[in-house]
Amino acid sequence: MISKTTIDQVYETARLEEVIGDFVQLKKSGSNFKGLSPFSDERTPSFMVSPVKQIWKDFSSGKGGNVVAFLMEHEHFTYPEAIKYLAKKYNIEIEETERTDEQRQEADERESMYLVSEYAQKHFAQMLWESELGKAIGLSYFKERGFTEDTIKKFNLGYCLDQWDGFTKAALEEGYKLNYLEKTGLTIVKHDGQNPNNPKTFDRFKGRVMFPIHSMSGRVLGFGGRILGNDKKAAKYLNSPESDIYHKSKVLYGIYYAKQSIAKEDNCYLVEGYTDVIQFYQRGIHNVVSSSGTALTPEQIRLINRLTKNITVLFDGDAAGLRASLRGIDLILEQGMNVKVCTFPEGEDPDSFAKNNALEDVQRYLEEKSQDFIQFKAGLLAQEAANDPIKRADTVRDIVQSISKIPDAIKREIYVQECANIMKVSEGVLFSTLAQMGKKVASDTAKKQQPPQTAFDVVKNDAPEEKVDVQYLLERKIIELLLLYGDEKQEFEDLVLKENEKGDLILEPESIEAKVYEKIYLDLQDDEIELANEQFRNIYYKLIEALNQDTNFTINTFLSGLDQPLVSEISSILMEEEKYVLHSWERKDIYPKEKKKGVAQLVSETILTLRCFLIKKRMTSLQEHTKESQQDHRETLEEIMNYLQLNKLLNKKLNRVLS
Structure with missing residues (x-):
């Protein structure tokens, strides 16, 4: 631990x-x-x-x-x-206490799979650098591709020996369980019905150079393996199968190495293969990722969208590849992102182009040759349509279909204008086509969502009317005040209930100085009020204890000792108001009163309001009791009258008019 x-x-x-x-x-x-x-x-x-x-x-x-x-x-x-x-x-040395056998057993399955994957990455790297076959076959291949030793080590590239179960045996000898080797897909297990206790095992990636696939945080999720032999029956590239830790549709190769550069450059280059990413990175262009040979998915696009709104898709001149790329472009547009396309000269791909050109030349080419998607698509489809008017009409419709995917109305209009210029079609026709497409999508969506309705059905709205939970909001406010100002000293005006000369109850103000948490705790204690919401109650007692014991109370240290559900609830309480805060008022010479300056009043009003709410709740309960019971109600009615008088006094203090 x-x-x-x-x-x-x-x-x-x-x-x-x-x-x-x-x-x-x-x-x-x-x-x-x-x-x-x-x-x-x-x-x-x-x-x-x-x-x-x-x-x-x-x-x-x-x-x-x-x-x-x-x-x-x-x-x-x-x-x-x-x-x-x-x-x-942050380069902090980890001190660990001795773990018990029970704690070791509690290591969850996902962690075990991560550990197996990390071991596999180290094993394949070791085979590449230290075994004779690894150096002769795997290392030679990478060097022939133009990768330097530093690059090979940077991307943790490796080699799986061409043996049936060399890796599996090594992993088992190191104490890794066959169960997790099978679940990560590193080992293929064939169970023998006649001998179930002795299954046959095979290395999935035998005889392949290995490309570890990392998560955004750098954990090894799976592998891509390229075969180097001439076996025509075997797939050239083989990926890890889907597992609890590896979902290929949600992963981008190279994202771990590229994330900071993507955010900094505010652009992401999207390529097809592992070697494209590595070659670009080695050349000095780091904001590059690959979809690892799979069709681009919305999840992968959203991964990039967290870092930048701009994607430049890089393709070689292969016609089939360009055709397939159009589907990916539409997906990118649907996510509200800006997309450009750059194609390389015939016979070149991102890998070879980066390998054979200097950094400045590659950067210049990308800058000059990157086209907006509309220009790229129009150019590509216009070539195919040539002088055939029917094909040309289909091309225009195809381009408008892509434009319809864009969520931003202004961008859609600009792209329609650009399409009209390129394809020599009037803007009016294109806008009309776009509107028709929009209506069709809306109609189809409505049909899917609308349940079948028979003739003369009476539609009734059974949705219950939403009621505001006043007590919940007040208890939430108490937690917020404790979190933000609990340790601060404030001057409070306390209210003491006394009888005047006429025998009437009055609230007499008394000034006291106390910390916010002391004031709240004592007031709730005096009234014997306990928070009704279980989660708030849990947070409340932990907060009071922490504020009472810790002289240097901070929210960060307080959160470090809580369970995740409580941490999530507290962050919601603290950040709710930030959503609506308007900044830089001072530039307009408007100086709103800081909330911090009215803390004492806010605390007092919150406690008073809670008291009023609970008094009203108690009176309602007593009134219902008198209706249900046939006994003498004089004592109950007297109690209700006392509560009414107290409620009137508290509301007067709160400047509220009671009907």
């Missing part, structure tokens, strides 16, 4: 905005940062990061928390994995 000292040091050192910035493109928004949600498909940023509070909130999915919570949500890390990741990022 990781020691508490290490965990505390990680929380003190890690900067939330830096860590999240590795995965999401963040932009300054007042004192906070904003970005697109990494957990949902959105086009308007609702993901907020507070450097001051060191918490984040994703308003589209409802998730939130601290730096560790982000890694656990985004990378599916366990708590120890997240701590280790941060320790590595």
Whole structure:
């Protein structure tokens, strides 16, 4: 187990905005940062990061928390994995306490699969550099491709010996379980019905050079293997099968190495193969990723969308490849991204072009030859249509179909104008076609969503009327006040219930100085009020204890000791208001009153409002009791009258008029 000292040091050192910035493109928004949600498909940023509070909130999915919570949500890390990741990022030495056998057994399946994959990567690299066959076959191949030794090591390239079960035997000898070797797809297991305890095993990647596939955080998810022999029956490239940790439709090769450069350059080059990525990286262009030989998917595009809105798709001159690329371009447009296309001269691909040209020449070529998608598509389809008017009409319709995928109305109009210029068609016709396509999509969507309805059916709205849970909101506000101002000293005006000379009850003000948490705790204690919401109640007692014991209370350290559901709830409470904050009022010479300056009043009003709510609730309960019971109600009615008088006094203090 990781020691508490290490965990505390990680929380003190890690900067939330830096860590999240590795995965999401963040932009300054007042004192906070904003970005697109990494957990949902959105086009308007609702993901907020507070450097001051060191918490984040994703308003589209409802998730939130601290730096560790982000890694656990985004990378599916366990708590120890997240701590280790941060320790590595900030060069913190990890102190570990001895783990019990029971704790070792609790290591979850995903972690075991990650460990097997990481071992495989190291084993294949070792075979490449240290075995005679690895050096003669694998290393020679990589060097023939033009990769330097530094590049080969950077991308953790390797070689799987051409043996039936060489890797499997080595892994089993190291103590890795066959179960996880099979689940990651590294080993193929053939079970023998006659001898079930002694299955046959085969290395999936035998005789192949190995390309490890990493997650955005650098964990090994799977592998791509290229065969070097002349076996025509074997696939040239072979990927790891789908597993709990590897989903090829959600992974981009090279994203781990490219993420910072993509965010910095605000552009991502998308290529087809592993060697395209490596060759570009070696040449000095780092913002490049590959779909690993699979058709581009919305999940892969969203992965890029977290880092930039701009994609440049790079293709060789192969006609079939260009045709297939058009489908990928439409997907990119649907995600609201800007897409350009760059094709290479005949006989060249991104790999060979980067290998045979200097960095400046490659950069110049990419800049000069990258076309907007509309120009590329129009040019490609116009060549095919030639002088055939029917084909030309189909080409125009095809281009308008792509334009219809764009969610932004202004962009759609600009592209229609450009298409009209290129294809020599009037804008009016194109806009009319676009509108027809839009109506058809809307109609089809409505048909899918609308349940079948028989004639003369009476449609009744059974949706229950939403009611505001006043007590929930007030308890939530109490937690917020404790989190933000709990340790601050304030001057409070306390209210003491007394009788005047006439015998009437009055509230007499008394001034006291106390910390916010002391005031809230004592007031709730005096009234014997316990928070009704279980989660708030749990947070409340933990907060009171922490504020009472820790002289240097910070939200970050407080969150480090809580379970994930509580961390998420607290981040929601703290970040809710940030969503609606308007910044830079001072530029307009408007100086709104800071919330911090009215803390004492806000605390008092919240407690008073809660008292009024609970008094009203108690009176309602007593009134219902009198209706149901046949007993003498004089005492109950007297209690109700006392509550009415108290309620009137409290509301008067709150400047509220009662009917």
